[in-house]
Amino acid sequence: MRPVILIAVASLVFAACGGASGSGDLFTGSTSSSSSSGGGSSSTGSSSSGSSSSSGSSGGVKDAGSPKPPGPDATVPEAGPVDSGIYCGMKGVNNVFCHVGVEQCCATGMATSPTYTCKSIGAQCSGVPITCDDGSDCPGMVCCARFNTEVGYKSVKCATSCDGEVDGDTLLRFCNPSALPDECASSGLRCLPSTSLTGFYRCL
Numbered sequence: 001m002r003p004v005i006l007i008a009v010a011s012l013v014f015a016a017c018g019g020a021s022g023s024g025d026l027f028t029g030s031t032s033s034s035s036s037s038g039g040g041s042s043s044t045g046s047s048s049s050g051s052s053s054s055s056g057s058s059g060g061v062k063d064a065g066s067p068k069p070p071g072p073d074a075t076v077p078e079a080g081p082v083d084s085g086i087y088c089g090m091k092g093v094n095n096v097f098c099h100v101g102v103e104q105c106c107a108t109g110m111a112t113s114p115t116y117t118c119k120s121i122g123a124q125c126s127g128v129p130i131t132c133d134d135g136s137d138c139p140g141m142v143c144c145a146r147f148n149t150e151v152g153y154k155s156v157k158c159a160t161s162c163d164g165e166v167d168g169d170t171l172l173r174f175c176n177p178s179a180l181p182d183e184c185a186s187s188g189l190r191c192l193p194s195t196s197l198t199g200f201y202r203c204l
Helices: 002-038 040-065
Strands: 086-091 094-098 103-108 115-120 128-130 142-148 152-159 169-173 191-193 201-203
Touching: 086 103, 086 115, 094 103, 094 115, 169 201
Parallel strands: 128 152
Antiparallel strands: 086 094, 103 115, 103 128, 142 152, 142 169, 191 201
């Protein structure tokens, strides 16, 4: 009878081991369930995704803050010189400029050598009142001088046009030789120095 009992006991032990194996599957399932319910894997993925998104966002800001260089076919427009105002002679080795719209350059001594002085617009000028020296001082207009063959220049101011004559005075357009584009070119002329108003230029 004892061998039979031992066999029965061995069978019970084997069955118990088989139950442990089933318990192991349940544990594996528990791990899977824990991963699913706890969000460990999902959370990690979300964190990674968030980190990636944050990194991408940071990269976007960096790219947005760094201007892209022009491509090989890009055309960079040429800019002319910054207008400093109305030329009004020199002081030592430096050019003097009057404030556009606020001052005028008064040219006197035209019979010999002109002397230039900045004065308020409307102030008395016993010589030639100059309120512009090129088209940049006259938005939407041109800088035009009235010249009389007997008395010389009478005035230099902004006008809508500057062609022909007015009351016997020749109209001459003043310009800046360094301006881009050359405002005289559209009329087939060049911007050249004035012979009597030293330091000024006109279309010839």
